[in-house]
Amino acid sequence: MxxxxxxxxxxxxxxxxxxxxxxxxxxxxxxxxxxNRNGFPAPVKLSPQMTRWTWADVHAWEAAQARAG
Incomplete structure (x- = not known):
């Protein structure tokens, strides 16, 4: 994909x-x-049954991965 x-x-x-x-x-x-293992951003708990990630955190993690190697 x-x-x-x-x-x-x-x-x-x-x-x-x-x-x-x-x-x-x-x-x-x-x-x-x-x-749990690779330092990927922790999700945000928006409600008891809703867990999401912020795109800003994910993009920052991707950029750090690209710089690291």
């Missing part, structure tokens, strides 16, 4: 694990594993 472009990611401040998985071409479990 192709990565989402900046225009697509700029549309929403928050994103689901499903959207992140599509963006990175991995499954949802991988996103959660990255949170």
């Amino acid at each position: 192709p990565k989402l472009n900046e225009a697509q990611t700029a549309q929403a401040a928050y994103v689901t694990d499903t959207t992140l998985a599509r963006h990175f071409g991995v499954n949802r479990a991988t996103i959660w594993a990255w949170v």
Whole structure:
């Protein structure tokens, strides 16, 4: 699957694990594993049943990964 472009990611401040998985071409479990092991940004709990990531945090993490190697 192709990565989402900046225009697509700029549309929403928050994103689901499903959207992140599509963006990175991995499954949802991988996103959660990255949170636990690879320094991926922690999600934000918006309500008891709603957990999301901010695109700003995700883009900052991507930029740091690109600089690191």
